[in-house]
Amino acid sequence: MTVLTRTIAELRNALTRLVAEREAHSVGLVPTMGALHQGHAALMRAARADNPVVCASLFVNPLQFESPLDLELYPRDLDADMALCEAEGVDLVLAPEVEEMYPNHPDSPIVRVTSGHMGQILEGASRPGHFDGVATVVSKLFNIFDPEGPARLKAYFGQKDAQQLMIVSRMVADLDFPVTIVPVPTQREESGLALSSRNLLLTEEHRRAATALSSALFELLDRAAHGADWDLSGLRRQVREAPDVILDYLEVVDPGTLLPTESLPALALIAAYVGSVRLIDNIELPAH
Known part of the structure; x- marks a missing residue:
């Protein structure tokens, strides 16, 4: 049975008991903003396979939103989220109110974690402060989910949010967090569209148009695999021609910097508005 906690103290007490009862060597954490889907389920399954205790957080972090309207419209469904956590064998869930966090x-938090230059480019350039909000809440x-005793914390992040994953990994390394970061591959619909909580905001017409993002990435992957010209300008034009799609960026970057x-090897990243909904996606371009 999945236990829902609403305060940090309640979570810590429940986690301490569970780690002791199971003599757990590790705790798996899946941090989320709720609106869970099968991409989150894949993270939970990976955590369940690795750890005697599995936890998740459900918190729509206001520090990640520049637009108050975007924050207000972000989908929330605690009952559905808890049902998915239950189905995937999550032991403990923390779903705090903003005032608790x-x-x-x-007016708080006064002290925050900066994501440095890695958080100021690509998605960070279009969403100022977003990755500082991510780094701060993560x-x-x-700290909240750090288990007592010899147990170690493992945190599971989807590769769909590649820039976030890289920033969190760098934060752990730079600030010496005793946490293991576990990347989990992007989950996709049959159409190729990357699973995202924001997909819930798409109309059927926009959902079809959104496949232009993954189509461009897979085309780029094919070109890179065959040693062909990447022709990023042509791919950008192709995405812009899709109905109701406004491309922000399509770039190929070094995975480390x-x-x-x-x-x-390289990483291709894309971001666009489909209607009023901002979507991101990426794909690894391996060396020949």
């Missing part, structure tokens, strides 16, 4: 918000969650590269 950030007392006196918006660092809090790592996020800086543009013309060498393999």
